[in-house]
Amino acid sequence: MSPSLESLSSLPDRRAASDPAAPCLADDAVTLNNAEFRAAVESAAAVLHGHGVGAGDVVAVMLPNTVDLVVTLFAAWRLGAAVTPLNPALSADEAGYQLTDAGAKVLVTAGATAAPVPVVAPGELKHGAGPAPAVPGSAERLALLIYTSGTTGRPKGVMLDHANVTAMCAAIIEAYELSPADSSLLILPLFHVNGIVVGTLSPLLAGGHVTIAGRFETRSFFERVRRCRPTYFSAVPTIYTRLVELPEDVEVDTSSLRFAVCGAAPASAELLERFERRFGVPIVEGYGLSEGTCASTANPLRGPRKPGTVGIPLPGQRVRIADGQGRTLGPNEIGEVLIAGPTVMRGYLNRPEETAKTIVDGWLHTGDIGYLDADGYLVLVDRAKDMIIRGGENIYPKEIETVAYRLPEIAEAAVIGRPHPVYGEVPVMYLAPAPGHPIDTDAVRRHLAASLAKYKQPVEITVLDALPKNAVGKIDKPAIRRLDAAARTA
Structure with a gap:
């Protein structure tokens, strides 16, 4: 069962027609x-249609990992709508921003919420009356709006159309040789594109099944x-x-x-070797991003x-390393990682200028620094900007710093990643007070907690004069990292 342009919207019908009793x-x-x-x-789909959802609309879903979330994806696609998944750990402020920015028609979620859009409970989805009109599949139609934090303020909506998603699934199916005999155990969150594509859509499109x-x-x-x-699962180094x-x-x-698949953050060679030696399961490490x-x-x-x-590049994709002028570099020469192919996003929602800076002549500028070795294997040597992977x-430190700067007593704020034996990194914050305004770190913590998900909140706050x-007067984060490392050593 190979992906086609109508794969996402018609997949439930094709699977049921092929083998109605097979596990899904x-x-x-x-x-x-x-x-x-x-x-x-x-x-x-009938319930969503009753709430006015149709072609071109956006359905938001904020649920834990459940069958209901996957059903919502396919129900929206059946109606010609796109889906934007929300992390259930988001604060009310963060969730409200995403719902508004995405222009969501409805939000599928459990429990009471002060959402700025109509709310549909997952239990309601089970009581639809009559079939809703199915909209024919279209490669250009928006499928997913995945929100990724930016380095300058609020998260951006990554627009992925059906052509993007089916091309990605086709690459996964080919690279991992997925067939109807395969099944995945999904342990990564379904509000991430990895959980959606690698853990769910690819095995379903290949004729296999999924355990969530x-x-x-x-x-x-x-x-x-x-x-x-299961025949495979996908996880992050922390797991x-x-x-x-x-x-x-x-x-x-x-x-x-x-x-097993490993992604989302760099894993040490020692960790991969220890896992394979102990459990006898090969780990396939990869790299990518929502864009x-x-x-x-x-x-x-x-x-x-x-x-x-x-x-190496997955089927259908190209990777090259470029210098600051966009010139392609040779083997073992370090530069920015650029990606091209049918999986490159349509762009950032309502952000044409940022889209134009990120996609140039069809090449996605990742902001990640690395090189290709003599055999064409990609080696990453640094991460985009100052991103922390916990x-x-x-x-993204800028998002946390922006919230901190709302307090008048804070003159300077800098968030860096501190190495952690389990999580890889955790965020720590350094602050300097405005003249005559002492900083109460407990008050800062409460302020941050009101606007940020728990995993984004700094584990430690240090106040300096x-x-x-x-040299140009900007906050020197490398110097702060050295300061932090010295303090921990001392």
């Missing part, structure tokens, strides 16, 4: 075969693997770190697993896997 989706409480999946999508874990739990993970018998640190007496059965519909490179499933690299979650500056 399961979560911690619900199991659906193909026929039940189609019925659930039809019911949800409501949340990742280290102690019970391998028991879940034993019961569900692999927790798994290799399990007590040696924990019983595991990994015989069903063909491979590229998830993944652009990966170490090959068959062929040399090079620890310390993020592999357990696979992208955190003034923050280090560089």
